[in-house]
Amino acid sequence: xxxxxxxxxxxxxxxxxxxxELVGPGDGPASAVAVDSRKVEPGAxxxxxxxxxxxxxxxxxxxxxxxxSCVLARGDRKxxxxxxxxxxKASFIFxxxxxxxxxxxxxxxxxxxxxxxxxxxxxSSGKTTTKECVAAxxxxxxxxxxxxxxxxxxxxxxxxxxxxxxxxxxxxxEMGMNRAGEMGELAEVFEPDLALVTxxxxxxxxxxxxxxAIAQEKKKIFSRFSGSQVGFVWEDDDFNAFLKEGxxxxxxxxxxxxxxxxxxxRDAGLSGYDLEWRGRPFRFGxxxxxxxLDAIGAAALASAAGASDDDVVSGLAGVKPxxxxxxxxxxxxxxxxxxxxxxxxxxxxxxxLCDSVEWAGRKVYVLGSMLELGSESDAAxxxxxxxxxxxxxxxxxxxxxxxxxxxxxxxxxxxxGLAIFETDFDRLLSSLRGYLRAGDLLLLKASRGIALERLxxxxxxxxxxxxxxxIEGGGNVP
Numbered sequence: 001x002x003x004x005x006x007x008x009x010x011x012x013x014x015x016x017x018x019x020x021e022l023v024g025p026g027d028g029p030a031s032a033v034a035v036d037s038r039k040v041e042p043g044a045x046x047x048x049x050x051x052x053x054x055x056x057x058x059x060x061x062x063x064x065x066x067x068x069s070c071v072l073a074r075g076d077r078k079x080x081x082x083x084x085x086x087x088x089k090a091s092f093i094f095x096x097x098x099x100x101x102x103x104x105x106x107x108x109x110x111x112x113x114x115x116x117x118x119x120x121x122x123x124s125s126g127k128t129t130t131k132e133c134v135a136a137x138x139x140x141x142x143x144x145x146x147x148x149x150x151x152x153x154x155x156x157x158x159x160x161x162x163x164x165x166x167x168x169x170x171x172x173x174e175m176g177m178n179r180a181g182e183m184g185e186l187a188e189v190f191e192p193d194l195a196l197v198t199x200x201x202x203x204x205x206x207x208x209x210x211x212x213a214i215a216q217e218k219k220k221i222f223s224r225f226s227g228s229q230v231g232f233v234w235e236d237d238d239f240n241a242f243l244k245e246g247x248x249x250x251x252x253x254x255x256x257x258x259x260x261x262x263x264x265x266r267d268a269g270l271s272g273y274d275l276e277w278r279g280r281p282f283r284f285g286x287x288x289x290x291x292x293l294d295a296i297g298a299a300a301l302a303s304a305a306g307a308s309d310d311d312v313v314s315g316l317a318g319v320k321p322x323x324x325x326x327x328x329x330x331x332x333x334x335x336x337x338x339x340x341x342x343x344x345x346x347x348x349x350x351x352x353l354c355d356s357v358e359w360a361g362r363k364v365y366v367l368g369s370m371l372e373l374g375s376e377s378d379a380a381x382x383x384x385x386x387x388x389x390x391x392x393x394x395x396x397x398x399x400x401x402x403x404x405x406x407x408x409x410x411x412x413x414x415x416x417g418l419a420i421f422e423t424d425f426d427r428l429l430s431s432l433r434g435y436l437r438a439g440d441l442l443l444l445k446a447s448r449g450i451a452l453e454r455l456x457x458x459x460x461x462x463x464x465x466x467x468x469x470x471i472e473g474g475g476n477v478p
Contacts, residue, residue, distance in 0.1 A: 007031055008109060008162055011070045011091035014045060017108035018101040021075065023082065024091035028069045033162050035102070035155060042067030047102050048074070048081070049155065056098070060084045072101050099154060106158030107189045117170045117305060120190055122183065122221045123198025124214065125346050126294045127152065127174040129286070129325060130198055133298030134172050137307050137315030142169045152176035157186050170305060175221060178207055178372070183220040191224040194304055196232040196254070196297050200239045201345040207374060215239040225249035232300055234293065254300040255293065261303070262296050269357045270328055270336065275316070278309050282317040286326050287336075288353040290346065295319070324453055331460040334361075335442045339452040342370045342445055347384045350445045355392045361439030365393040366432070366455065368446025369400030381405040389413025393443075395435060396420070399428050400450055429458055 009017070012026030031043035037059035040046055046063035048056035048071060057077045064071070064086035073081045075094040082092065095101035110116075121130050128150065135146050145168040147160035152174040164171060175186045200215045208214050219239075222231050225248045233243045235255035244251040256264055261278040268274055272285040273292050277299060284295050299312050307315075321327040324340030338350050347367065354363055365388060373380050385406030388396050395418040398407040407421035418435065422428040432455065436442065442459075446452040 006165075008033070008045075009105075011093065013108075014070065014072070014105055015093045018072065018093060018095050018104045020072070020093040020095040020101060022091065022093055023078075024070075026091070028091040030070050033102070033105070033159060034063070034068075035159065037062040037066065040066040040068050043069050045070040045072060047072045047098055048077070049098050049102070050074075057081060061086065064090055072098055072105070074098055102155065103158050103185055103189050106161040107191075110161050110164060110190065113164055113166070113168070116164060116168060117194070118190055118192045119170065119172045119301060119305060120175050120187070120192030120195040120221055121173070121198065121301075122175045122177070122195070122218055124201030124203040124218075125341070125343065126198035126290060126297075127176060128322060129291060129294040130196065130298050130301075131172055131174045132322060133295055133316060133319055134301050134305075136319050137298060137302040137311050138170050138172070138305060140311045140315055141308070143167050144170045144172055146172040147174060150176070153178070154182050154185055158189055161189065177217055180208060180213070180217060183217045184223055187221055187224045192221065193229050194231075194301055195221045195225075195229070196301050197221060197234070197237070197243055198294065198297060199234050199237055199345075200243070201343060202373075202376070202380065203341070203343040203345075207372065211239070215242055219243045219245075219247070222247040222249065222251065230304055232297060232304075234297070252300075254297045256296060259296050259300045261309075262299055264292065267356075270334075270353075277312050277316070280309060280313045282313045284316050285319060286321060287328070288326055288349055290349045291326055324448070329456055329460055332438050333436055333440045333442050333459060335444060335456050335460065337444050337453055337456050339368065339444045339446045339450070340448050342368070342447045343373070344370065344380045344383050347445055348387050350443060351384075351387055351391050351393075354441065354443050357441070359441050361441060362394040362437075363392055363441045363443070364395045364397070364432075364436065365391065365443045366397040366399060366428075366445070366452065367403060367406060368398075368444075368450035368452045369402035371402075371447040371449050377402055378405050382409040385409030386413045389415035393417060397422065397428060397432060399423070399425070399446065399452065425454065429455060432459070 007029040011028040015022035030045040033045050034040045035047045035049050040063045046068040060081050061084040070091045072093045121127050138144050151160045177183045197218050227248050229249040231251040232254045235253040235258040263276040266274040270287045272287050275284050327337040329335040381402050382405045386409045389410030390413050398421045444452045
């Protein structure tokens with residue numbers, strides 16, 4: 001039986017959307033879009049993006065060999081591309097800039113669904129959790145589509161856009177950035193009707209230089225507002241007024257004081273929070289104030305999108321931790337695995353959370369390197385080291401070359417417990433095994449590139465560590 005594939009557009013339609021030069025048949029259908037030749041399926045359009053290490057134009061032949069029906073490439077590489085084996089069986093679109101072409105194509109495709117309510121979420125941290133909370137609420141009674149995992153960048157968001165279908169009523173897309181101008185490009189592609197900025201923190205400060213510059217980029221999520229849209233900003237954000245300034249549309253605060261109907265009844269520690277939404281009690285199972293704020297922001301967004309009170313309560317009550325984000329793993333030790341990403345703000349939040357929990361056993365904090373902080377890296381690691389040194393941990397393990405500064409700062413802060421700095425994973429694991437005992441609380445916090453989750457997999461049985469669930473992780477762009 002032949003599989004029927006959904007046709008996204010023809011080569012001629014893609015050429016019109018991108019303003020590119022079409023070479024070859026115009027009626028060739030594209031059923032998918034790929035930027036990695038290894039992921040090309042028969043009938044896909046392959047975008048030959050240039051990269052830091054490789055150039056997609058070098059893989060055009062591989063894409064054609066895997067069945068690509070169309071290729072989007074740069075005009076100045078035309079002769080090279082058309083000489084690839086199999087080129088006579090495909091269509092080609094030549095543009096000055098392949099990334100801009102991909103984004104233009106994604107916008108044109110998205111505009112085919114004018115009834116789709118578009119929700120955009122950005123911020124230095126909490127984007128994915130907020131997105132998943134909104135989806136848990138709105139998905140109970142309406143058909144939603146959201147970008148999977150961390151596909152939130154100048155490439156990832158356009159690729160995610162091609163998953164929109166006629167049956168979808170709401171699109172919930174997180175929008176990340178790690179360079180100047182990127183958020184404006186994403187807003188141009190997606191044009192959110194409702195948008196939320198979780199916070200302005202220090203993630204990727206090494207790229208943009210200052211929090212002011214980060215705020216300048218984040219507020220561009222509102223740049224396509226024309227007057228009827230609604231935006232949300234955290235009530236206590238240092239840049240609250242700045243984020244609202246100049247936006248066309250209604251910008252409102254969210255938070256424990258500002259979001260009407262939400263009441264925090266009790267902090268339940270590592271079990272989350274007892275909340276009330278318009279008088280309806282429920283347990284939100286993600287611990288930490290940062291997760292609480294994500295839940296409140298999600299409730300505000302979903303309510304503005306027309307969610308019923310029952311859906312808000314049932315949706316938030318059903319939210320489970322994502323891989324590496326406030327996961328509570330229980331075995332001989334209790335592990336808080338929070339190592340999907342890390343910056344000074346999120347590391348401090350994780351330490352404060354564990355400090356606040358009443359615990360019969362010992363508290364052991366493993367802090368790994370925070371990446372992509374540029375020239376701010378040393379100061380940032382010294383800051384979190386100082387916080388860790390004054391924490392309630394009985395032992396501190398620092399992992400990764402950048403963490404030497406944190407280790408030194410912890411000692412200078414007067415930490416008197418066991419403190420170890422290590423750059424070799426096997427030695428780190430051996431030291432932990434020699435120190436830990438049943439009943440300890442172990443915090444794992446680091447940037448995703450450090451892969452600190454390996455400790456949980458080594459210290460707990462596969463079932464307790466989540467290995468049997470086939471959970472996958474990936475990099476995040478805050």
